[in-house]
Amino acid sequence: MQAARRLPDNISPRRDLWPAIAARIAADERQMERQDRWRPFGMVAAALALVAVSSLVTIWVTDDPAPRVVHQISPGGMAVPARSAPLAAGFGAGVTLGPRYERARQELTQDLEGRLEELPEPSRALVERNLQQIRAALSEINAELSKDPNNVLLQQLLLAAYQDELAVLMNVNKMVQTLPLRTEI
Amino acid sequence: MRSRFKALAAVAAVTAFAAGPAWAERMVDESADAHPRGEVDIANTAGQVTVTGWDHEQVKVSGELGAGAERLLFEADGRRTEIKVILPRGSSSRGSSDLEVMVPKGSRVSINGVSAEIMIREVEGALRLQTVSGEIDVEVYGEDVEAKTVSGQITIRGQEVPALLVLNTVSGDADISRIRGELVANSVTGDLDISSAELARARIRTTNGDIDLSTGLAEGGRVDMEAINGDLRLDIINDVNAEFDIETFNGSINNDFGPDAEAVSRYTPGKSLRFTEGDGSSRVRIKTLNGTISLRGR
Amino acid sequence: MGTVVALRMTEAAEEDGVSEALLVRQAKNGDVASFETLYRRHEGRVYALCLRMTRAPDRAEDCLQEAFVKAWRSLPSFEGRSAFGTWLHRIAVNQVLSLQRSESRKAGFLELVEERLEPSDNQPAQRDAGVEMDLEQAIGSLPPGARNVFVLFAVHGYSHDETADMLGVAVGTCKAQLHRARRLLAERLDR
Numbered sequence: 001m002q003a004a005r006r007l008p009d010n011i012s013p014r015r016d017l018w019p020a021i022a023a024r025i026a027a028d029e030r031q032m033e034r035q036d037r038w039r040p041f042g043m044v045a046a047a048l049a050l051v052a053v054s055s056l057v058t059i060w061v062t063d064d065p066a067p068r069v070v071h072q073i074s075p076g077g078m079a080v081p082a083r084s085a086p087l088a089a090g091f092g093a094g095v096t097l098g099p100r101y102e103r104a105r106q107e108l109t110q111d112l113e114g115r116l117e118e119l120p121e122p123s124r125a126l127v128e129r130n131l132q133q134i135r136a137a138l139s140e141i142n143a144e145l146s147k148d149p150n151n152v153l154l155q156q157l158l159l160a161a162y163q164d165e166l167a168v169l170m171n172v173n174k175m176v177q178t179l180p181l182r183t184e185i
Numbered sequence: 186m187r188s189r190f191k192a193l194a195a196v197a198a199v200t201a202f203a204a205g206p207a208w209a210e211r212m213v214d215e216s217a218d219a220h221p222r223g224e225v226d227i228a229n230t231a232g233q234v235t236v237t238g239w240d241h242e243q244v245k246v247s248g249e250l251g252a253g254a255e256r257l258l259f260e261a262d263g264r265r266t267e268i269k270v271i272l273p274r275g276s277s278s279r280g281s282s283d284l285e286v287m288v289p290k291g292s293r294v295s296i297n298g299v300s301a302e303i304m305i306r307e308v309e310g311a312l313r314l315q316t317v318s319g320e321i322d323v324e325v326y327g328e329d330v331e332a333k334t335v336s337g338q339i340t341i342r343g344q345e346v347p348a349l350l351v352l353n354t355v356s357g358d359a360d361i362s363r364i365r366g367e368l369v370a371n372s373v374t375g376d377l378d379i380s381s382a383e384l385a386r387a388r389i390r391t392t393n394g395d396i397d398l399s400t401g402l403a404e405g406g407r408v409d410m411e412a413i414n415g416d417l418r419l420d421i422i423n424d425v426n427a428e429f430d431i432e433t434f435n436g437s438i439n440n441d442f443g444p445d446a447e448a449v450s451r452y453t454p455g456k457s458l459r460f461t462e463g464d465g466s467s468r469v470r471i472k473t474l475n476g477t478i479s480l481r482g483r
Numbered sequence: 484m485g486t487v488v489a490l491r492m493t494e495a496a497e498e499d500g501v502s503e504a505l506l507v508r509q510a511k512n513g514d515v516a517s518f519e520t521l522y523r524r525h526e527g528r529v530y531a532l533c534l535r536m537t538r539a540p541d542r543a544e545d546c547l548q549e550a551f552v553k554a555w556r557s558l559p560s561f562e563g564r565s566a567f568g569t570w571l572h573r574i575a576v577n578q579v580l581s582l583q584r585s586e587s588r589k590a591g592f593l594e595l596v597e598e599r600l601e602p603s604d605n606q607p608a609q610r611d612a613g614v615e616m617d618l619e620q621a622i623g624s625l626p627p628g629a630r631n632v633f634v635l636f637a638v639h640g641y642s643h644d645e646t647a648d649m650l651g652v653a654v655g656t657c658k659a660q661l662h663r664a665r666r667l668l669a670e671r672l673d674r
Contacts, residue, residue: 004638005637008531009528009532009640010527012530013540013547014544017547018519020548021522021548021551021555022519025552025555028552028556029513120299120300120317120318122318122336123317126336130355130356133373134373137413141413141474144434148453151434153434153455156472157413157472157473157474160411160472161413164371164373164390164392167371168355168373171333172335175335179230179297179299180228180229180270180297180298367502385502
């Protein structure tokens with residue numbers, strides 16, 4: 001019976017069931033207008049964005065000793081190519097980012113491209129400069145990782161930097177969507 | 186100059202308010218009944234927004250609309266009050282409007298601005314604040330607070346009551362004091378300065394800024410500090426009972442207690458420091474690529 | 484040729500994310516994003532429970548979905564007196580039980596037949612876990628009453644009282660079913 005205790009008590013379903021659940025909850029909500037709700041995207045949206053981002057990243061690590069770059073993925077270019085060079089998303093030699101992550105990253109980068117126009121110029125430039133800093137950090141870590149692919153600290157920091165980038169993309173995106181710049185008649 | 190306009194307004198109050206020339210500044214004075222724990226949503230692109238909590242079950246707005254502002258939207262249904270400075274469509278007005286808003290102190294408040302400066306005092310409900318380049322200067326109590334800026338500075342003063350505080354800034358600096366409970370803070374290049382008597386959970390990340398955290402650790406607490414290019418400092422102000430996992434890729438580790446940091450390898454300049462102090466019930470994780478880590482405590 | 488190891492960072496997210504109590508509080512306030520995070524943190528355990536009790540991934544997925552939708556609807560009545568995970572499991576177990584009841588109404592005699600057969604739609608094959616595979620299959624082959632008790636007690640570690648409570652049976656019945664489960668498993672594994 002000890003064998004039973006050792007059986008995994010945590011099994012992933014074959015597919016992501018959340019969308020179906022979310023759809024039913026949304027249908028519910030439309031039916032019962034909750035008066036007391038704090039909308040629109042919840043108080044802890046920022047923290048959750050970070051937690052949710054973690055689950056988007058699946059890292060495939062090969063312990064192939066011959067260092068090589070397995071997969072080069074470039075995100076959608078920024079609106080003003082002169083200011084920011086496209087970045088090959090990698091995790092150092094032999095490591096790639098999962099497809100869900102890449103998709104989120106590309107979509108957000110493209111969304112942001114369009115939205116940045118709506119920010120006042122100094123802020124727009126600032127966002128681009130800061131994203132450049134994150135991407136420079138990503139390059140630096142990737143470069144170090146290609147020399148030392150099994151370095152756990154580098155892998156963790158690289159992951160963190162990707163999460164930071166995604167979080168900035170998400171946060172600035174959301175911010176611009178909700179700015180009080182336009183007016184309704 | 187200003188007082189002349191104000192005198193004009195006093196002389197012909199109704200007409201001046203209702204149909205003054207578009208370029209004149211206009212006074213604002215609206216109020217409505219409000220639930221003591223209702224919702225107040227404020228939007229102002231530019232200018233000062235000052236919100237103060239009071240004991241009346243009423244929301245009151247006063248202030249001045251700037252040149253270029255079309256009007257003030259003020260809608261209240263008793264549970265939710267909306268206050269919005271309306272700019273004409275396609276406006277590139279440089280004018281700014283200043284609003285002073287009194288709200289029931291239990292209200293939940295959300296404020297949305299672009300260059301608006303946000304100040305909040307004595308509001309005990311949850312806060313959700315966002316401004317691109319303006320500053321945020323707020324008191325927080327026991328409810329959750331979320332604050333976001335792109336370049337604006339964030340100043341938060343707690344009342345020593347546990348809550349969840351979530352901060353996001355791109356390049357703004359943050360100065361946070363007297364908070365308790367849980368903190369999630371992120372910056373790209375802003376510096377984060379935090380002091381607390383006790384935190385249960387802190388997750389603080391920056392890409393290229395510095396982090397300075399002075400706090401007690403709650404039992405079973407977790408602190409996670411990370412920078413890519415930044416200096417990190419943790420000062421534990423109560424008894425230390427924690428498991429430490431501290432590492433740099435390129436930089437030194439200075440600690441007041443515990444063993445000496447070890448070189449990670451002969452070939453890299455990185456250091457690592459892993460040890461347990463006291464009963465090890467908390468967990469502290471501090472990592473940086475390029476930077477110095479300082480660990481202080483008793 | 485290297486082996487490929489996938490690291491899911493959700494575990495890391497659990498480690499340094501927002502605490503559960505606060506997520507629950509937010510979800511109770513109507514924040515769907517918080518509820519989604521709770522879903523991600525608990526889906527694996529709830530699914531494992533449903534899968535072993537229903538023995539079929541399709542049915543387990545249905546139960547999982549129903550359980551979470553019901554949980555969302557019942558959030559206002561969750562007081563925090565038990566752990567959130569336990570509360571979720573209770574709801575999931577109720578789902579499974581009502582599914583089992585409706586199935587038994589439909590096909591009473593089929594159950595007797597199934598007791599004698601090995602189920603074929605169980606967990607994905609694990610080539611290197613011979614004993615585990617046999618054990619999983621054996622558990623799957625148990626009659627529902629014994630299986631439910633065994634899964635909750637022996638696999639998920641609930642106490643006799645908790646197991647009985649979740650299944651809506653007396654503690655004595657629960658112990659008897661557990662005894663039966665052990666006996667049947669011993670028989671089937673020793674073969």
